[in-house]
Amino acid sequence: MNYEYESDDNEEQYLGSERLVESLATSEDVASEGALRPSTLDEFVGQHRVREQLGLVLQAAKQAQRTADHVLLSGPPGLGKTTLAMIVAAELGVPLRISSGPAITHAGDLASILTSLQPGEVLFLDEIHRLARPAEEMLYLAMEDYRVDVVVGKGPGATAIPLELPHFTLVGATTRAGLLPGPLRDRFGFTAHMNFYEPDELASIVARSAGLLSVSVTPDAAAEVAGRSRGTPRIANRLLRRVRDFAQVNGDGTVDLSTAQAALELFEVDERGFDRLDGAVLTALVKTFGGGPVGLTTLAVAVGEEPETIESVVEPFLVREGMIMRTSRGRVATPAAWEHVGLAIPGGVVAQQQATRGGAQAVLPLGDAGSG
Numbered sequence: 001m002n003y004e005y006e007s008d009d010n011e012e013q014y015l016g017s018e019r020l021v022e023s024l025a026t027s028e029d030v031a032s033e034g035a036l037r038p039s040t041l042d043e044f045v046g047q048h049r050v051r052e053q054l055g056l057v058l059q060a061a062k063q064a065q066r067t068a069d070h071v072l073l074s075g076p077p078g079l080g081k082t083t084l085a086m087i088v089a090a091e092l093g094v095p096l097r098i099s100s101g102p103a104i105t106h107a108g109d110l111a112s113i114l115t116s117l118q119p120g121e122v123l124f125l126d127e128i129h130r131l132a133r134p135a136e137e138m139l140y141l142a143m144e145d146y147r148v149d150v151v152v153g154k155g156p157g158a159t160a161i162p163l164e165l166p167h168f169t170l171v172g173a174t175t176r177a178g179l180l181p182g183p184l185r186d187r188f189g190f191t192a193h194m195n196f197y198e199p200d201e202l203a204s205i206v207a208r209s210a211g212l213l214s215v216s217v218t219p220d221a222a223a224e225v226a227g228r229s230r231g232t233p234r235i236a237n238r239l240l241r242r243v244r245d246f247a248q249v250n251g252d253g254t255v256d257l258s259t260a261q262a263a264l265e266l267f268e269v270d271e272r273g274f275d276r277l278d279g280a281v282l283t284a285l286v287k288t289f290g291g292g293p294v295g296l297t298t299l300a301v302a303v304g305e306e307p308e309t310i311e312s313v314v315e316p317f318l319v320r321e322g323m324i325m326r327t328s329r330g331r332v333a334t335p336a337a338w339e340h341v342g343l344a345i346p347g348g349v350v351a352q353q354q355a356t357r358g359g360a361q362a363v364l365p366l367g368d369a370g371s372g
Contacts, residue, residue: 038083039087041054045205046080050193053192054192055091061092062091067120069188071088071189072192073173076194076232077234079194095122096121097121097124101128102130104131107135110138111138114138115165117168120166122168122169125170128184129176136181177193196230197232202227207222221257224257225260228271228272243263246263272340274340277305286337288302291333291338291346293329296331321336323340324337
């Protein structure tokens with residue numbers, strides 16, 4: 001399988017975060033994930049409905065000897081969108097071209113990529129919602145009519161020269177499907193949303209990755225790593241590498257339950273997958289601010305982080321785990337957060353939160369009216 005990568009000087013998609021439980025790819029992940037990626041749909045663990053639907057689309061295309069429909073994959077980072085794009089090309093037996101939305105800043109960048117495609121080739125665009133608008137409008141025509149119009153000249157004398165493109169399959173990936181314009185979304189023949197993984201699926205992924213890394217892992221140790229991985233294979237593989245290092249330095253290299261627990265305790269990842277920063281946010285919210293409500297900026301100052309980090313990196317998982325609520329007055333700790341911190345929730349706080357959940361304060365999906 002031939003993979004061609006377009007250059008991407010924008011490294012925003014790789015945060016280089018020191019957090020083991022960060023779902024965005026780090027430079028270490030990029031270097032190591034290639035050896036761990038499954039190469040066929042049969043090897044891909046989890047996402048059963050997506051696998052079944054995508055397999056049907058690809059099989060039909062192969063039987064009819066035609067180019068497969070364009071595919072859109074959405075979902076949080078680290079769930080396997082890039083892996084599925086590689087599998088699409090492998091299953092179809094065609095080359096794969098890889099680029100990303102932030103790398104394509106002008107329509108000419110996209111035109112250069114499209115005109116160099118081979119018949120039947122798969123083009124994978126990661127973070128497709130971040131395409132520049134001129135490139136996005138060019139992509140509409142390329143996906144539907146397999147041609148691009150290249151404008152030559154400027155002003156009244158400018159002319160558009162149509163260039164025919166070979167039939168190709170576009171695989172788009174996005175973590176923010178709501179930011180995709182309707183005309184672009186409608187041009188995909190198959191769309192799929194990737195969900196978080198169940199613990200048993202992650203345990204299978206850990207066991208498989210351990211075999212590829214030549215690491216001996218007991219089933220209960222694999223389950224322990226899986227249970228702290230936030231439902232995300234990328235995090236599971238990252239934790240496995242750290243547990244492997246711990247076992248290599250402090251033992252004979254075998255990862256059993258006690259070794260996995262000791263390693264994850266050292267790296268401050270608890271039984272629910274919370275790390276030091278998650279714990280600091282919950283502790284500040286409960287102990288310092290009495291369970292809230294408290295504004296985002298105030299909460300960020302209390303834990304020594306930027307508000308953007310708290311909102312985009314920490315809060316999504318805490319909200320998903322039912323630890324905090326986002327309201328128009330600010331962030332509020334749930335009873336589960338008080339229990340996790342080890343404190344009993346005061347009666348007055350219970351009454352206040354019941355009023356909040358009853359509609360006294362609207363829940364904010366992403367905004368931050370309570371940012372003071």
